[in-house]
Amino acid sequence: MAAQPQTSNLYMETMIMKTIMIESCLTSQGWEHAESDICPVLTSSFNVLGRIPTHPGLEDGMQLVMKQQENKDHTQKRIEDEKQQNRPPKKLFPNSPLFKQWGDKLSEAQQKEAEDLFQKFGYNAYLSNQLPHNRTLMDTRDFRCVQKSYPSLLPSLGVILIFMDESLSIIQRAITSVISRTPPRLLKEIILVDDFSSNEELKVSLNEKIKLYNQKNPGLLKMIRHSERRGLAQARNTGWAAATAEVVAILDAHIEVNIGWAEPILARIQEDRTVIVSPVFDKICFDTLQLQKYGLAVHGFNWELWCRYDALPHAWIDLNDVTAPVKSPSIMGILAANRLFLGEIGALDGGMLVYGGENVELSLRVWQCGGKIEILPCSRVAHLERYHKPYALDLSIFLKRNALRVAEIWMDEYKHMVYLAWNIPLQNSGIDYGDISSRIALRKKLKCKTFDWYLKNVYPLLKPTLNxxxxxxxxxxxxxxxxxxxxxxxxxxxxxxxxxxxxxxxxxxxxxxxxxxxxxxxxxxxxxxxxxxxxxxxxxxxxxxxxxxxxxxxxxxxxxxxxxxxxxxxxxxxxxxxxxxxxxxxxxxxxxxxxxxxxxxxxx
The missing domain is CATH 2.80.10.50 (Trefoil (Acidic Fibroblast Growth Factor, subunit A))
Structure with a gap:
């Protein structure tokens, strides 16, 4: 009599921690004598943690179920990965100005790098390193400037770029913009003046970049390095002294000149060698590095000698010519001049230390000593405005000192206004503004006008406090x-x-x-x-x-x-x-x- 099949339930644990049940028909002789061909499986998949006798049908079923589970697991993992990729990275610096309008998709490592560079330079050097050096800029000129024509014969131009611890990519973009947006027949030289940078990248890599530029434009670029920090005025004088072109444009190295910037400058100085001109500034945002167009205004200053923008004069408005030069009481950090005339009036005052007031000093000297200052609406230069100046020095010391130096040389009976503005006593101020005897002698030699004349004829908006x-x-x-x-x-x-x-x-x-x-x-x-x-x-x-x-x-x-x-x-x-x-x-x-x-x- 044949043995009766025995029915038993085997419980096994799978790798995914589920309990399955296998219902099988067994004889005492084992699987080969079972009347049933396969054993039905009552769960979706399993991975056996034990050893059971092999049955061909059962093995095929197990492999099919395991394959299905693998596909399901793979799909689930892909969905989770996609969710992770689409999830915005954690913001490591929620209070940093750099990330208010930029950087949402940066990884944590990228955020750290960007913030470190921002603290070092005061602008988005991380983004600058990603952008092409020859990027396209929006043409911010009035359409009437675009239609304006200039003489074919114009003076030669030397561009002086002043820097101290700038990002290398920022300097390269400035150089590239000058080369690509200045007619080669006009551009004679680009002189870079390094006012004692500590950034190692600027000591080696920049020299290599200059060699590459000069391979395409032989002899165009020159590099001058100070052995100590001398400040803006002396750095500009260094560049001016090294220049040989008829006209010098003295610029910061964190700029990008725009299309057609040079021709209005050269044409105006060709007409009048005693005029010192400034282009109109546009703004490069410190975070996005996008260009923001600025309106036309004249350059002024307050009694602390801080620069400010003032309203356009009625005389210029009455001309009804948006391309006409605008008379300006002062000039900011970017200027162009006939090289020889700038020397005749004393270049920049080398006694102005580090930073502050040097532009006002030059402006007063130009106006009081026979020159004039104008803003040229058809010349546009984009200027990168730092969020902060990452200099270790306390600049207020130099701002006060330089302001008093200007007051003592050029402001006559109005000098007390500068002392008042800075809250400094007129007598025994305790501030050493340096030896001014040579500048006083220069003023006498040039037969310069009084500061009272300047206030009445050039800058009546600057009101002194009387009595x-x-x-x-x-x-x-x-x-x-x-x-x-x-x-x-x-x-x-x-x-x-x-x-x-x-x-x-x-x-x-x-x-x-x-x-x-x-x-x-x-x-x-x-x-x-x-x-x-x-x-x-x-x-x-x-x-x-x-x-x-x-x-x-x-x-x-x-x-x-x-x-x-x-x-x-x-x-x-x-x-x-x-x-x-x-x-x-x-x-x-x-x-x-x-x-x-x-x-x-x-x-x-």
């Missing part, structure tokens, strides 16, 4: 670590604030006040003083006249209330108007000691 009897920080005897401050802007509430040397705490004591100043005012009610436009306050009957003597109280002439301070429950001092308790005030720089009637001016 100053005191200026600077004002301190109260109760706490000399805090100073009178104009408070938040916009706003008209003066406050007491820890003392610093910046303009919100530069108070001017004058008599009389100018119409566009803001005067300290006693409203006549309440205890809070205000800063009001002097003309408006006077017309509305506000009380803006004060009596003061150094080291005494500040008393409003009309209300007889005193400007004093009172300690708040928070521990901070508040500025108040109240019945006089004879608190004493001192102003940093006094010009008259007698008791006076005055206006207290905040900065506009």
């Amino acid at each position: 100053i009897v005191g200026y600077g920080r004002m301190k109260n005897s109760l706490d000399k670590s805090i100073c009178l401050d104009q408070g938040p802007v916009p706003g008209n509430t003066p406050i007491m604030h820890p003392c610093h040397e910046f303009s919100p705490q530069v108070t001017s004591i004058v008599f009389p006040a100018n119409s566009d100043d803001r005067c300290l005012t006693d409203p006549g009610h309440g205890e809070n003083p205000t800063l009001e436009p002097c003309s408006t306050a006077a017309q509305s009957g506000r009380h803006i006249h004060w009596d003061f003597k150094q080291g005494r109280a500040i008393i409003n002439r009309d209300t007889k209330r005193c400007l004093e301070i009172r300690k708040h429950s928070s521990g901070a001092y508040m500025l108040v108007l109240q019945k006089c308790t004879m608190q004493m005030w001192e102003i940093h720089e006094k010009r008259k000691l007698a008791s006076i009637s005055m206006y207290l001016l905040g900065r506009k």
Whole structure:
């Protein structure tokens, strides 16, 4: 009698940690005597962790199921990989200005590299390294400039590029733009002046790049390296002294000249060798390196000698010719001049150290000594504006020093305005602005005009403050670590604030006040003083006249209330108007000691 088949259930674990059941028909002799050909499998797949007798049908079924699972696993992995690829990388520097509008798809490693370069250079050197050196720029000229024609015979041009620790790709892009956008018949030389860079890449790689440029343009590029840092003025003088072309264009190395930039410059200087010109600047954004067109404006400055843009003069607007040169009181960091004329008026003042004021010094000298300055609307140069200047030096030291040097040489009886703006005492300032005897002698030799002439004929927008009897920080005897401050802007509430040397705490004591100043005012009610436009306050009957003597109280002439301070429950001092308790005030720089009637001016 044949043995009866036995039915048994075998449970095995698979590699994917599932439990499967195999239902089989077994005899005591094993698989070969089973009446059933195969054993049905009650799960989708498994990988046996044990050993069972081989059955051909079972093995084929197992392989089919395992293949299906492999395909499923592969598909699932591909989906997960695609999700991972499409998922934005984690932002490592969410507060960095570099990544506000750029860099969303950068990997973490790329973000680190980009941020390191940004901190080093102050602009997106990582992106610059990816961009072609001969990239296309939008033509930002007015269409009437495009239609304008120039003489076929023009002076030769030498381009001077000044740099100190720039990114190599930025310098290469500047060089390439000059070569590709300047007619070869006009471009005589490109002179690079390295003001003692510490960037090793600029010491070796740049020399190799220059050799490559000169292979295509023999003798075009020259390199001059300073053995110590000398500053912008001296670096520009170095380039000027090495030039041989009839006209020199002195540029920063973080620029890209635009199409047709050179012809307007050369044509204008050919007409008048005593004019020093500037192209119109466009902006290269520090993060995206995209070009942003700037409108036309003239170049000016304030009493700290910081550059600013001013409105176009009515005389130019009345010409109704957008291609005409624009008379400008000053020039910024990019200029072009007849090489010999620039030497005749003394080039740049080599006594201006490191950074600041050198452009204003040149501008005053040009105007006061027989030249003129113009902006050329049809010449456009794109300038890369750094987010920050990565220099280790404290530039404020040089800014103050250079400003005082300019004031002492060129500003005559108005020099006190620079001292006032920087909150520096006129006597014993403690600032060494260098030997100015040679520049004073140059001024006499050139028979230069006065600064008063300059203000009246060239820059009437620069308003001096007249009749100053005191200026600077004002301190109260109760706490000399805090100073009178104009408070938040916009706003008209003066406050007491820890003392610093910046303009919100530069108070001017004058008599009389100018119409566009803001005067300290006693409203006549309440205890809070205000800063009001002097003309408006006077017309509305506000009380803006004060009596003061150094080291005494500040008393409003009309209300007889005193400007004093009172300690708040928070521990901070508040500025108040109240019945006089004879608190004493001192102003940093006094010009008259007698008791006076005055206006207290905040900065506009």
